[in-house]
Amino acid sequence: MHDLMVMTTICSFFLTIAFIFLRPNVNEAIPASVGALFVLLSGSVSLSDLGSITETISGAAITIIATIVMAIVLESFGFFYWAAEILARKARGSGIRLFWLTNLFCFLMTLFVNNDGSILITTPILLMLLKNMGLKNHQKLPYLISGAIIATASSAPIGVSNIVNLIALKIVHMSLYMHTAMMFVPASLGLVLLSVLLYLTFYKTLPKKVPTAAHGFMPGSHPLKDVYQSKNRNKFMRNVLIFVFCVRVSLFVASYVGFPVSLMAVIGSSVLLAWRWFHLKITPLDMLKKTPWYILIFAFGMYVIIYGLNNIGLTDYLIKLLHPIVTGSLLNASVMMGALLTVLSNVFNNHPALMVGTLTLTHMGLDPVTLKISYLASVIGSDMGSLLLPIGTLATLMWMHIVRKGGVKISWLQYLRVTIIAIPITVIVTLALLSFWVSWLF
Numbered sequence: 001m002h003d004l005m006v007m008t009t010i011c012s013f014f015l016t017i018a019f020i021f022l023r024p025n026v027n028e029a030i031p032a033s034v035g036a037l038f039v040l041l042s043g044s045v046s047l048s049d050l051g052s053i054t055e056t057i058s059g060a061a062i063t064i065i066a067t068i069v070m071a072i073v074l075e076s077f078g079f080f081y082w083a084a085e086i087l088a089r090k091a092r093g094s095g096i097r098l099f100w101l102t103n104l105f106c107f108l109m110t111l112f113v114n115n116d117g118s119i120l121i122t123t124p125i126l127l128m129l130l131k132n133m134g135l136k137n138h139q140k141l142p143y144l145i146s147g148a149i150i151a152t153a154s155s156a157p158i159g160v161s162n163i164v165n166l167i168a169l170k171i172v173h174m175s176l177y178m179h180t181a182m183m184f185v186p187a188s189l190g191l192v193l194l195s196v197l198l199y200l201t202f203y204k205t206l207p208k209k210v211p212t213a214a215h216g217f218m219p220g221s222h223p224l225k226d227v228y229q230s231k232n233r234n235k236f237m238r239n240v241l242i243f244v245f246c247v248r249v250s251l252f253v254a255s256y257v258g259f260p261v262s263l264m265a266v267i268g269s270s271v272l273l274a275w276r277w278f279h280l281k282i283t284p285l286d287m288l289k290k291t292p293w294y295i296l297i298f299a300f301g302m303y304v305i306i307y308g309l310n311n312i313g314l315t316d317y318l319i320k321l322l323h324p325i326v327t328g329s330l331l332n333a334s335v336m337m338g339a340l341l342t343v344l345s346n347v348f349n350n351h352p353a354l355m356v357g358t359l360t361l362t363h364m365g366l367d368p369v370t371l372k373i374s375y376l377a378s379v380i381g382s383d384m385g386s387l388l389l390p391i392g393t394l395a396t397l398m399w400m401h402i403v404r405k406g407g408v409k410i411s412w413l414q415y416l417r418v419t420i421i422a423i424p425i426t427v428i429v430t431l432a433l434l435s436f437w438v439s440w441l442f
Contacts, residue, residue: 008042009308016305017348021391028394029294032301044308053303059262060166061296063251064114066265067160070244071113071121072290073272076280080121082237084129088212095207099142102126103195106147110154112244114161115383116295118151119395119402127406133211137408142202144408145418146195148399149387153194153426156187156383160251160261163299164351165379168358172375176255183376186437190384190430197422243272299351306355318360326366326374333370334435335428337361338377342385342427350386350393354378373438377431385427388419 016035020028039045045053074080087105091098102122110118126147130140155162159169159179169179247268254264273284309315322340326333337357344353357378361371386392390400390412403410 005042005044006312009039009044009305009312012036012038012042013305013309013352016302017352020349020394020397027294029297029301032298032305036301036304039305039308042308044311045304049307049311050304053300053307056170057167057299057303059260060163060170061299062262063160063166063265064163064295065291065293066262066269067113068117068295069269069287069291070247070272071117072287073269073276074240074244075121076276076282077237077240079237079240080125082233084125084132087125087129088133091210091212093209093212095139095210098210099146099199099202099206100195102143102147103150103198106151107154107191110151110161111158112248114163115152115155115393115395116163116398118154119148119399122147122151123399123402124406127403127408131406135207135210138205139207140408141410141414142198142206144403145410145415146198146202148396149198149419149422150191150195152387152393152395152399153191153384156380156430157184157191158252159183159379160248162383163295164354164382167299167303168354168375168379171355171358171362172371174372174375176261177252178372179376180252182372182438182441183379183434186430186433187380187384189433190380190426193429194384194422194426197425198418201418201422240272240275243275244268247272302351303355306352306359309356310359314356315360315363318356319364322360323364326361326364326370329435330370330373330439331432331435333374334377334431334438336377337374338381338385338427338431338434341378341381342388345382345386346389346392349391350382353386354382357382369438369442373435376434376438380427380430380434384430385423388416388423390415 012035016031019026019031023031040047083105087098087101090101106118106122109122113121123144126143127140130143155165157180159165159176165179166176169176247265250264250268251261253259254261273287276282277284322337325336341350341353341357344357347353358375361374361378364371366374383393387396390396400410
């Protein structure tokens with residue numbers, strides 16, 4: 001009976017991951033739910049375990065949903081059409097300047113929303129912008145590939161930009177404030193290095209000149225068309241952006257003072273919804289349809305599967321394997337955990353990889369500093385190292401699907417030619433910077 005439980009749990013995990021990889025256009029909540037159901041039926045996760053699982057992921061899921069609601073409201077305001085026109089205007093006909101601007105835009109969108117939301121927002125905008133400029137498909141690749149990589153990797157500096165990071169924070173009992181204090185500097189420097197490596201990779205293929213005329217992004221039927229065309233549109237958009245920024249800052253303040261981060265995120269998104277109701281006369285009811293509630297189901301289903309793997313002894317095996325590695329120096333712990341999570345993320349996807357890694361760390365009896373740096377190194381491997389292959393993250397899987405629908409074909413080989421050099425160098429340097437930064441802090 002025990003052997004059947006172990007086999008069912010392991011098979012459920014591998015079949016779930018395989019289905020997500022092979023069918024990226026299918027809602028990922030479906031295979032995660034089916035896999036979780038089989039794990040429950042096998043007995044490796046009990047009904048009483050579901051309570052602790054719910055407690056672990058609920059705050060993270062609510063926070064991410066609240067930030068996605070804010071992104072939907074920004075779209076209602078016409079913010080993304082406005083942003084596309086600014087990108088076109090600020091590029092001033094330079095393809096190189098447009099490259100740096102699109103990377104900066106993708107970085108900011110991940111910080112303001114989250115990595116999955118950033119991909120869903122920035123990729124259609126870039127497709128629209130590049131098409132509007134009349135660029136050929138091969139000329140679009142540097143902007144689309146680098147934008148996707150930066151948007152996804154930018155979830156590393158702050159934990160609130162990635163649902164799996166938030167879940168892992170809960171598991172290791174680490175505050176959002178402490179995560180950012182220890183991670184923001186090394187991860188941001190790593191992002192700068194990644195941007196430079198991407199630029200050097202694409203320099204020869206980047207169009208040096210791009211058309212300057214790129215207007216008329218907002219459809220004439222948009223409910224905010226009159227406001228958008230008025231002379232006050234820049235002031236209006238700036239005020240909305242400042243408010244969203246203040247909400248993001250409030251999440252870290254809440255973490256520092258011990259106020260529930262998820263509740264602060266809900267308050268911020270509710271105020272923005274009320275603001276939209278006042279300006280556009282659109283009630284918040286449309287959020288019931290537009291909000292991707294499946295994220296909650298996916299996160300819950302995946303964690304049930306990982307919890308089952310934990311209960312059948314996976315973490316015990318990993319503890320024996322990893323304990324001698326991470327108990328040396330901080331540099332050793334950082335590089336080895338980051339490298340391990342890079343490999344696991346590209347084989348199994350970063351969501352289950354980081355969950356397994358984090359659960360393992362909490363059972364190793366590590367001292368507080370080693371535990372924190374091992375966890376943060378795992379995040380770097382999960383958020384940056386996972387980008388080596390397009391199947392490493394759900395964000396890049398979604399991105400491949402969006403660009404394909406947008407009429408731009410990007411093969412695995414084209415993607416790998418970019419990441420095979422840029423990602424390993426970035427990960428190793430960032431992990432080294434993390435160990436030096438944490439050593440200096442403590």
